[in-house]
Amino acid sequence: MRSQLHEGIGYKDLESMMKSTIHVDEFSSKMGEDADIIVLSFFVRDNRAAKDLVSWFEKGYDFVLDADMSPGEIKPNRYLVYVEIRRRHAAVKQIDLLLDDLSTLTEFSPNDWVMVYQNKSHPWNSETFEKLVPTSPNQYREVKEKDLNEWRVAAGMPVKNTFERDQDMRALQNAAGI
Numbered sequence: 001m002r003s004q005l006h007e008g009i010g011y012k013d014l015e016s017m018m019k020s021t022i023h024v025d026e027f028s029s030k031m032g033e034d035a036d037i038i039v040l041s042f043f044v045r046d047n048r049a050a051k052d053l054v055s056w057f058e059k060g061y062d063f064v065l066d067a068d069m070s071p072g073e074i075k076p077n078r079y080l081v082y083v084e085i086r087r088r089h090a091a092v093k094q095i096d097l098l099l100d101d102l103s104t105l106t107e108f109s110p111n112d113w114v115m116v117y118q119n120k121s122h123p124w125n126s127e128t129f130e131k132l133v134p135t136s137p138n139q140y141r142e143v144k145e146k147d148l149n150e151w152r153v154a155a156g157m158p159v160k161n162t163f164e165r166d167q168d169m170r171a172l173q174n175a176a177g178i
């Protein structure tokens with residue numbers, strides 16, 4: 001009878017396997033609406049390393065809704081690992097935790113990471129993330145509708161709002177502290 005050894009990912013196992021870049025919202029969510037979910041992606045240099053990282057994200061964090069890897073290589077032996085988290089104000093702290101924990105697996109400290117958002121690179125920090133990335137579904141819709149409404153104005157079409165906050169919604173949000 002043969003027993004199989006199942007090892008987890010360990011200290012510095014991903015050294016030289018990842019780029020120190022975190023891509024934000026470059027891909028659409030498979031779990032739900034983009035307004036509700038932030039999609040993070042990481043570049044990994046090996047199939048097994050990518051699979052291990054997916055497992056690490058899914059098993060290690062209750063706030064990770066889903067983690068997955070690209071179905072095929074994006075370049076020879078190069079993969080993307082996707083992580084989906086809720087689009088909430090807590091997202092920045094959750095991402096800080098992920099990057100801090102990745103320092104145990106990689107050669108990167110949290111200050112080494114670069115965030116790519118809307119095809120522009122920024123050194124990773126909480127303030128930049130909160131300034132650039134919508135951290136609530138309403139913020140996301142406001143930003144996306146603003147862009148879409150600019151196109152509508154240019155095309156001579158009427159401007160639309162996707163949602164309006166009525167008194168009941170404001171009272172509910174105030175009671176919830178959001």
